[in-house]
Amino acid sequence: MSEAKAPGSVLLKVTGLTKHYPGVVALNGVDFDVRSGEVHCLLGQNGAGKSTLIKTVSGLIAPTSGEITFAGEQLGTGDTHASLVRGIATIYQELDLVTDLSVSANVWLGHEAKRGPLLQLGEMVATTKKLLNRLDHGHIDPRDRVADLSPASQQIVSIARALSREVRLLIMDEPSAVLDDQEIETLFSVVRRLTAEGVGVIYISHRLDEVERIADRVTVLKDGQTVISGVPATTPPDDLVRAMVGRAPEEITTDRAPAKDELILEVRDLMLPPHVRGVSFGLKKGEILGIAGLVGSGRSELLRVMYGLEKPDSGEVLIEGRSLRHGRPDIAMAAGLGLAPEDRKSQGLLMEWNSIKNVSISDLQRFARGPLIDTGAERKAVATSLDAIGAQPGAIDRFVRELSGGNQQKVVLARWLLKSCKVLLLDEPTRGVDVGAKTEIYNVISGLAAQGLGIVMVSSELSELLGFCDRILVLRDGQCVHEAPGSSITEEEILNLVVRSEPVAARGA
């Protein structure tokens, strides 16, 4: 399809875009452009900088340096309004619709049609209808409540909202993540319709097969840099995967005694559709099991079900041969399970508390002196635990929200060390942690494994899983599609497994 279209004029041009966060370079001199009437696909692993790039274009964040021009005119940075009035519309991964309002109210939210002080409801409904017709979705009633629509239709409403303003560049962040195949096809026909009208589209996806189907050009980001910029979508998928993986990753290898031949955890046919669909595996004492998969592949949900935060429809979780009661984190914890959740701020820690209270919370019984808490003993034990894990000296008296990401993670780990749990479930243990602290966290984890703990670790950073984990489980669509020793599989192979949407092959024996 790309050949058929005459290349449009350059709509958006990004040059040398750089964004620094303390300890992290999110974007490092990115060059990127979009022409009118084309679909430019943005590829890259988690953390490659795709989201940061589109957020700078839509004005949500201001870059440290670099230039953005739109239709030949320099775009004020860090100003969402400037981007909006020029016709840059963004549809984020998390749909930002007010689901209790009607379709038409959502489409016109923020720029309602008014006559004097009164809303022109009729006119807004009529215009919404026209927009939906233009998107080939005339069957959606503008008066319907958004909450009653399917995810696919909600997506269409988001697009209609973008079109309700004069849109020239449409940014779509993983729009296909919530859609099934047929819905994706419909979405694509909508996108083609828009490009035919001269709208430029930035399309972010994890799925390589979509690139061939929809994109005109492709840009691959890796570690905040453009590895491939603006090549035709006909580039062979293998080349793209290689670009996403990039240069040889620094391997994190630790010398550890091999896992003991003693099963400590067993998961049997755990089911909680659509996220977890029949996952089984075992874990030995001292073993580190890595779980790879895309966001939405059911990784986090699997850990949550195992820990009792969600109730599975069926299946079993056994610790040392004893089956855990479903839906009871307190029982899972008592049996020796610990969880370091993905989002430390919203799930892991009490940000308004100091480290002492955060570490001891799961093991307060130990410090009971009659009905009271022996705060002296508590402090001493927590200090030992934090020291053992190498937390920043003085972190003990600090409020955890004042700590760096790395030290916050250490507080979470210190809790489970204090509790002397047997199996630790880690969800993205190094997310938001700067480079130096990452290595420390990995050392802590392998130290725990050396003590005989079983570790299950979910991570988006494949290079870290490989070499570090004894065994790797690859999840896709809630199912385990591959299982291999950590040393016998390459990053490229894993990426191929998770991004290609071939039918899920039945797992061998």
Next chain:
Amino acid sequence: MSETVALEKTDPNVVKRRIRIQEYALVGVVILLIIAGAATKPEAFLSSSNLFTVLTQASVVGVLAIGMTFVIASGGIDLSVGSLVAVAGISGGLLAGDGNGLLFIVGALLCGMLLGAVNGAFITFGRVVPFIATLAMLTIARGLALRLSGKTPISVVLLDQVRWFGNGKILGIPVPVIVFISLIVLGWVLLSRTRYGRYVVATGGNREAARIAGIRVQRITFSVYVLSGLFAGISALLISGRLASASPVAGTLYELDAIAAVVIGGTSLQGGRATMVGTFLGVITFALIFNLLNLLNLPTEFQQIVKGVIVLVAVVAQRRER
């Protein structure tokens, strides 16, 4: 992330200090009120009998505020406590008749806990938001009190044990004052020095994190409403003893006074941050204002205005700290 780094350079005790500042500020307010009283009405205000009057008057709402501190710390609210005071008193009165005062005590406390448990059950198991569940209980309990009593107060003149709670003295100190102060101390210990208190604040501070830490958050949530009901029962004892009767209209709007006292004390309405010392100071502040304006013969509408202004100032001060 840039914020995190910047914050790391600040004083580690900054949060703790903020809570303290609010407590100190309230101590300042209390001292100012005492100076104002001493300046305008030296003889009447500074007498020990007036001090006891202030504390006795404070005790009924004060006891409610202790329970309320736990509820608010857990991230909830209990609007029903004023009505629970009435229905607990009436239940006690009906149970005891002209007979045994101990029956009154048992009846009032049980009634408070039972209806508190109903609140807790709807909130934890029925997933009704605390505001609505306890708002419903506010009207139900008031209606029950009126219905059960036939809209007339029940005399407890013959029940010595109950009268003692209102008018008794130990070593010259009125019993309501002793009850109030001991419950404040007990509440402080429970909130700050026991596992239960930690769990309550953790539940209010971050429910999901508390769950992951192995806390049975539903059980904790349920329990704070039972606790609040129990304190409403105790409050019913104090007020019935003092007035020598259990009234079906007792405690009207007390829930708002209790909430106001807790909030100006520095306990966060979002949950997760609580101070019993603050609650005590909040209760005392309101009691002093009431006492002072009475002594100055100022009409009660002033009291209402002043109270509202104080709540606003305190809450704005809290917001600015964040």
